[in-house]
Amino acid sequence: YVSPESEIERMCRLGADTGVPVTYLQLQYDWAPDSWRKQLDLVARAREQGVDITAQVAARPFGVLLGLGARHRFLTAPSFAPLVDLPLAEKVERMRDPQLRATLIEESRQMMAVLRDAMPTAAQLLDTFARTYPLGDPVDYEQPYEQSFSGIAEAEGRDPIEVYYDALLERDGQAISMMTLFGNSEGNGDALYEMISEPGTVIGLADGGAHCNMICDASTPTWTLTHWVRDRAGARVPLEAAVKKMTADTADLFRLADRGRIA
CATH class of the missing domain: 3.20.20.140 (Metal-dependent hydrolases)
Incomplete structure (x- = not known):
């Protein structure tokens, strides 16, 4: 080191x-x-x-932008594979199905659990809804914890990954969030x-x-x-x-x- x-x-x-x-x-x-x-x-x-x-x-x-038109938490989930090449509007419609929503969320949890076992440092960096925020309009790159997906989830009594999933579908799938990695x-x-x-x-x-x-x-x-x-x-x-x-x-x-x- x-x-x-x-x-x-x-x-x-x-x-x-x-x-x-x-x-x-x-x-x-x-x-x-x-x-x-x-x-x-x-x-x-x-x-x-x-x-x-x-x-x-x-x-x-320093971080990365997340959205249905870019990278996002469910992109590598097995059940998302049939949706990858769909037009955005159709992708959003399919993701609004409650059964698919539950499946993708569970698959994402399982993949993160595997990552924690195999690469704990990478998991710590990437599994952080406390530092991931909806950018909004106009965009805001300095938001308090309460506006992060974890903060919103706490206030609403929900799971952060569910809040994040639903946020992906806002603005007809064009909503953007930011996962901050450093700074x-x-x-x-x-x-x-x-x-x-x-x-x-x-x-x-x-x-x-x-x-x-x-x-x-x-x-x-x-x-x-x-x-x-x-x-x-x-x-x-x-x-x-x-x-x-x-x-x-x-x-x-x-x-x-x-x-x-x-x-």
Whole structure:
């Protein structure tokens, strides 16, 4: 096992020895939710010593989008196989059948039980309705636990997987939810806010094209300005700081001298 801190130290040494810029992706992990602080402390100390190292941090939790038109919990259930290639409207109609609903839910439970036995770490990461949320309209990437499928289930006295199943069929099967994997350990964006506010970071870790039916981060600049600058209920990022993070700081990191500034 190689600790993340030792990896950061190695990258700092690499930057010091070669003089070349170094960048990496900084995440918050549920199994070590405060480790990012130690890692960014190492970065800050290295930068004070002249090392050109920059952490790329996310503007919203890192996760995957779920929906009938993308990935979802029931996709690999045996009884879902006949539905895979059906048009969306027909798929929704079939899934509204109470018997098929009960069968798919039970098969999904059984598959997750097998995963827990075979790969407990993967199961812990993926079996988390407490960190899976309906995105809504407009989308909201920082929602409290009460709006997660587990939170909704508690309030309604239901099983989270049943709440999730029914949510898949909303908006005629076009509803989207998000399963957050990293950056949401406390159920809020406070850690991300602190990471964004660090001087040794830029906003990155955003996939704008690949895996477009699972990850769609092209709206990160818009989300940064609307949520972190304008709308967030908690601590916010000053407008000028957010703009600088996404323009001048990013251009400097990649040595793009012809952009990032207007003067």
